[in-house]
Amino acid sequence: MISDLFSMTVLVGILASGIRLATPYLYASIGETFGQRSGVLNLGVDGQMLLGAFTAFYVAIKTGNLWLGILSAMVVGALMGLAMAFVTVNLHAEQGISGIGFYLFGLGLSDLLFQKLLGTVETVKGFPKIHIPFLSDIPVVGEIFFRQNVLVYIAFALVPIAWFILNKTTLGLKIKAVGENPEAADSLGVSVARIRYFTIVLGGTLSGVAGASMSIALLNVFQQNMTSGLGFIAVALVYFGAWRPWGVLAGALLFSLVNSLQLWVQVLGIPIPSDIAVMMPYVLTILVLVATVSRVRAPSALTKPFERGD
């Protein structure tokens, strides 16, 4: 029984599953990382994902063009981000709450649009699994890593890109400065407002892609509330990853791999009640954090609105 878990099939299955499950988390969490690094908490990610998922699906079905679907999802996510940015930066709204408001709005609107514009659950021909010559055929490794669709690869590619931007570019410097000490950054000529607008809109865009990755790549279907709270987990993972892209990757992978593991636990008939198995990723995420007690600090200005002259 439990020994079954250590067979090659299972291990390969867990890893491949984990990579697929992690993809939407990566998009959303990396996007949120930028936002939080600049001092903004966005709890509306799930709503942005749902609207992005629907938009991509609808455009893909109507035009047959998947990349157009991605683009539309990015636009919709960016628009939501713009609204969030305005509310946060200009109106100094309480971030945790405004995020929840955007979440509810995205949840309801995506559902409403789905009912009125599509009306029935249907599938779309989404991004196919890519076959990379030679790489895909490597036994085990090839199966796990090199038989995924393009959006999976992009999601993972975002990690080093995000790391690079945050740590090796002036933009990254500015973002971090705005998040740590907006007053100082402001006095140095950095436009806090513009940086935050950038990161929030970027976050929204990436959340839109996260949703699209589900509706036109991984699952090829849209259903109301299909994210089922994924966006909130994605936000939580930013904290897990200590605001570092590689940390976020670790968090997304940990969570997703444990999720895949619990699926196998059930499939192999290991006698754990199904609800307890489902709990595993959540419990483990907390336990790992506890075990790796760190002294990491959040960006000091996180959730604090900035007003010049404060």
Place this chain on the structure above:
Amino acid sequence: MSNSNQEKWGPKLIDALLPVFATIAALLVGAVMLLLLKVNPIEAYKAMWDGAFGSQNAVAETLVKATPLLLVGLGICISFRGDVINIGGEGQMIVGAILGTLIGITLVDWPGWAVIPLALITGFIGGAIWGGIPGVLKAYFNVNEILSTVMMNAIAVQLMNFLLRGPMIDPSQAELASKIPQTARLLDTFRLPRWVPTRLHLGALIAVALAFLVYILLWRTTWGYRIRAVGQNPDASKYAGVKVRNYIVLALILSGAFAGLAGVMQVYGVNYRMITDGSASGFTGSAGFNGIVAALFGGLHPIGTIPASILFGALLVGANKMQRVVQVPSALITALNGLVVVFVVSSEIWRRRRQKKRLAAASPEGEEIILEGSDPGDSPGNEKEVES
């Protein structure tokens, strides 16, 4: 002096009404959506009003909806003051409800006057535990409370599913082929008294009374003072000898406790059993989140949270009535809910600006205002380095 009294009341009233104006603005945007759905907005909003206030029953429903919002909101007032963000209300409500229900379905031979208070207290404690865990994790292990509460919410749902379909399932379900995951029904004697023929239950009164208690706690006790102090300036508090760590935990324990109480109140006052559909919000009605909004609407002040909860409750109840009358998909109601939250939260800026102006205009009274109102500079969620 009388002059400045007048100045104090008028503007303050407008401040208090700002959320109402913002709500109206949101509903105007909603009207556009209704028009696009070929629904007459006037008819729709009239139905909303009727649903919230249009009859004795409607008002009772509004108050019933407002009760968990108020209780959760009270907890949020405490935690925000302690500069801790608690988005774990959903899970805390569930755990409080589970433990409270356990009392009622086990002690079936006890009298009602003993069981009900015991159950409420147990629910309070259950929520306290579920809030305390993230508190301890934050204080001693530096685990951010947003992460831990989000995880704890999900864990609570699975726990509920497991218990309600297994050990705590209604024995009468056992013979059925298709078993409903619910507990046995509470005995008549274990239910909170109701204002028949409406659904308004004693819990509403208890919640209002507790609001005053929380006010006293926060401003008239040492605990409350220290919570606020830690919230406003943890470093200064530390130097003043306050064990910052403990008060962070306390803030989460208390806010979790009130959420737990909200959960058990739903069982003993409204549903008379616990039942699951596999989600948190099926039981809580998202009061764990909406309570946060209500607290904010109320200026993070326990007394202010009372009218705020009623307003928000009215909105939710009225919106559902609107759905039934004009037959719009409930998805529209959800989106409308979100719009209202965004608008009201955005309107805070005007309240703060007005407060600042008054502060600048009259110093001695200004200090008083700072102490009672919410301070813009210290939003919660700010991770502070916690030293032993």
Place this chain on the structure above:
Amino acid sequence: MKKFRLLVTVLLLLAVLLSACQTQEPAPVVDEPGAEEPAVEETKEPFRVAVVMPSSINDLAFSQSMYDALLTIQSEMGGEEAMEIVYSDGMFVVDDAAAAIRDYASEGYNLVIAHGSQYGSSLQEIAPDFPETSFAWGTTVDTFGIDNIFAYEAASDQGGYVNGVLAASLSETGILGVVGPIETGDAKLYVDGFVAGAKATDPTVQVNVNYIGSFSDVALAAEAANTHIAAGADVLTGTAQMVVGAIGVAEESGALWFGTQASQTELAPSIVVANQVYRWDVVLNEIMDLIGEGTFGGTSFVIDLANGGEVLEFNPDFDIPADVAALAEETIAEISGGAVALQAPEFEDVFQVAVVMPSSINDLAFSQSMYDALISIQEWMGGEGAMEFVYSDGMFVVDDAAAAIRDYAAEGFDLVIAHGSQYGSSLQEIAPDFPETSFAWGTTVDTFGIGNIFAYEAASHEGGYVNGVIAASLSESGVLGVVGPIETGDAKLYVDGFVAGAKATNPDVQVNVNYIGSFSDVALASEAANTHVAAGADGLTGTAQMVVGAIGVAEESGAMWFGTQASQTGLAPANVVANQVYQWDVVLKEVVQMIADGTYGGTSFVIGLANGGEVMDFNADYELPAEVKSLAMDTIKGIIDGSITIEFAE
């Protein structure tokens, strides 16, 4: 001399006058045809009947059925001295028919029968002018409120249903053909009944229907029959007089024939299986009784299987297998006993229904199955003019649902459906406050003993079992995978049935079950399915709305998919083998009927394979090997007749 002649004339006249004043002795009431011999006491004058018919008295259909009935009564009454019959047949020109009717009435006939629904408006004009004449009109139930018009109709869908059952049972190709005149009235009723009976017997049967647009075009009817044969039909039926053309084609090609209205056996004795024969004399006897008592109209009659006005007459020379014959008898009994509700009851006002559901109406699962059922019921009851319904979907917050249920009840809805097992507690509180409202609650069988709550449930393990049997038969890898939401309620029942069916078919088959802990997490359902596939499963199933994720995986990996609650064929047409479709309208029809009869609750219903509430819907594009298909059919039949008991594996 003159005086004597005058006296005799006067006496004769007196005698004539006296005899003319004698009242007619009516024939006694006959409740069942041929059950009693009418005892005629005194017949001074024959009972005079005139009938106007649109086609010939030997059309082997409509007009013949009435003419035969009249002859039957005449012989029962003692012949021509007791009853005089005159007729005008071939009166398809309405104007001419009207003239004939008016003429017969003015000639003093006791009963003038206008045997054709097209004669109605003429009758409406004529009848009031002859208050001493009794008119009878069919086929309809409308007497226009005029008190010397009787109306009569045939519940032709009943015999049609039985014919359909027989046809589907006997067909080897699984294709049936129907030749009808015009898609309305008695003809449509018969055809609809036939289709219903056929589908109820074999859900995979194909019934092709052709209305040729005429009651008389024999050549066209023959061609329609040829078309059916070419399309693969091996059993035909049809209604109205032009079917003689179709019967000829059937005989030529060796297809079986089912008749209606009159016996058509003599036309093709080798292929006619059975006929639904109209016995209008059942109605005529009652009408004549009433006339005898002085009532000349104002009542309407329906002939059906229960009152013997419709009789299923089997061709003695056609050898029907015993089990099929038994099935037919059973069906007739059920219909006569009212178990099969074919016609909707009527209500004074628009029947108003409200339903509260936890998920969306297009979730391809739970809520959708109820929403679809309500649409179907609305059609059954006669459209929006007869039944209105409103809904509140997405009501997963139990509290909000309770408020909605209470509100709908307070608004005066006739039936409030709480479609979610989590709503029970609330319903327990609400129902007693609204004794005039009927509540229905599912999925459960618990009515709490409250008199105005109906409960309904699905025996989802039945369809699960069938799916499991098919899956295990088709699986090459011997591994099957199940994706479920939460391990309870309807979901668990379905899964347990699936496992039982699979294991019963192949004890070595491995069925891996995964409950993902949510009804909505599509991504997790998808990964659960991937896990199954990686573990070797080539057949998947699951329940609740998030299975759309799993179906996508099935499609990608080429695994088979078995659906439940609603048909999921459209999502993966190449992979879906079969679906257990919930037809809640089977329950709703009974509920509506009970409400019409004044009972607002207290009963629980279970939809299953036997009562047609669960239907195994096979994907027409998925080719099942013959032995698997027959195994599936046998399994379905076995569950229905109780020879298969489903035992859950532990």
